[in-house]
Each structure stands twice: as structure tokens, then as C-alpha cells.
Amino acid sequence: MSDESFQSYYPESTQHCYGCGTLNPKGLHIESFWEGEDTVCRFTPEPYHTAVPGYVYGGLIASLIDCHSTGSATAAAYRDSGRELGSDPPLRFVTGSLHVDYLKPTPLGVPLVVRGTIHEIRGRVVVVRSSLSAESITCATGEVVAVRMPDDWLESLTRPPSG
């Protein structure tokens, strides 16, 4: 087990994500961790992340589910192949599809918890299901089909500049 988030193990050249990149100074800095067999992300929205007054913007909820799920897919893929998180060659997942059901308005001003389960690992695809709760009440559920980044794309990002 580690105190470091899944996202902190991403290759440095892929650490710029607005949602979860540690190197994006304007980003949300979403962080995900194992909790037993589940993955968990905790995030407190800013006051301006509003939908209507008092409630959290749905696009932020989608962003939390998105980045938490691709992070969870990455961690699951390492674990499934018996490898240490972050070991070379790097594994990195992007979003193939994102589905969010908004069950009830999500209150603003309290920490949100996104809890993910690894639903399926199939070749280069990992399906992550999740629920987002506020004060122990489930406000949204999500399903992300995460797809492992093509090796040549990841290599082109991680390769040192040739010139």
C-alpha cells in the first residue's frame, strides 16, 4: 500500500491533465487510492463549482468520475499483471466512454466521495463503476470504459525530445 495517489505515478509527461495532473497549476488535482478492493477519491468542490445555488455542477461530477475511473483502471491493470504501480513500461488509460446518472442534487460545501469498483478487465479495456456520495447519500453513479493508451502515443509523449 502507498500514501501516494494513483495519479502521482503517471509518467511525468502525462501529468498535465486538468482533472488530475500534479503538474497542472490550474487543475483540480483529483487523487485516487485503493481502499481494500475499492478505489476512493475525496474532493471538496470550490464555492464557484455551482450548478444552481447550493448544488454542485454536474460537469465537475463527471470530471471526478472520469479521472477517478481512469486512475482506477491504471491501478487495476498494474495489479492485475502483478506489477508495482508506476513500474516500466508505463500503463496509462484514457476514457473510451463516460456515463453518469445524476440521482439527486449534490450539495455544495461538503466533501464528496467517489468510490469505484473494477467491474471488468478485458485486454486493453477496464470498466470501472462508481458512486459519488455527499454525507453518505449517493447522489450520482458512473460507468467509465477506460482504454489503455496506444503504446506509440504514450511513447511519443514520454520520449525525450530528439532535437
Next chain:
Amino acid sequence: MSDESFQSYYPESTQHCYGCGTLNPKGLHIESFWEGEDTVCRFTPEPYHTAVPGYVYGGLIASLIDCHSTGSATAAAYRDSGRELGSDPPLRFVTGSLHVDYLKPTPLGVPLVVRGTIHEIRGRVVVVRSSLSAESITCATGEVVAVRMPDDWLESLTRPPSG
């Protein structure tokens, strides 16, 4: 026809959305308009809205599709009942579910176009399908099930303070 966006007709007390509220100074200010039978949103992401270098963050794409679709649902509901956009009593839609398929990486640094079609109007529900393109190439498609806000919730937001 109007030069004003759908969102600019929302009741002032519901103009704080991080995605599309005209009164959210930190927000994205997403704007949607009719173009014939379609609805269209044009948006150029900021340089920090990155997924991996050179490409747009998927959570931003979800946000664009989300706000454009609820705006489109609102405009369609007014039109369907033969009413002027923004006329009283107000109609306002929220997101019941959001689905996005990411077909290819979306390049950063160029304007994005989200084009929506009103797929279905059924009671208080409007289903909006959309495609997001960059330089005329479709990079993502979306489907939003938009639900008309409960009258009592909308009234509680638009009612003048009683104290």
C-alpha cells in the same frame, strides 16, 4: 431568432452555473444557439484544459456536452409549447444522465463545435444528442437525458427572499 444565447434567458437566480452561468465569474460561459433545427455551441478551450499535452481534457468535453444539451432542452421545450424563450413561467432543465463516447483525441488550440439535435420530447424529459468536432472532425458524441426542474425547486430559487 435571437443573438442571445439560450443560457442568457435563464432566470437570474439560476445563472450561476460553472459551465454556462452568465453570473459565474470563474465559469466557462458556455453559450448555445439555434442553427435551423440544430443547436450549436462554439467554445475554444484554454491552454490549461489539457488531457495530455496537445489534447483537450475529457471532463471539459463532458461539460460542454452537458451544458449545451440542457440549454438545448430548455430552448426546445419553449419552442415545442409555442412560447418565447425566457417567457414566464420559466422552464429550466437539469441533467438526468450524461453519456459521452470519446471517438478520438480532441486537439487543443482550435475552436470546438458542439452540434445538438432534439431527439425526443416526452413530458418533462428532453433527450438531446450531440457531436463535438474540431476542424470538422467528429471527436466525441454525446447523449443527455435532460429533465425539467421540479416547479417547487425552481420557485424556491426564483422567489424573492421573504426576510
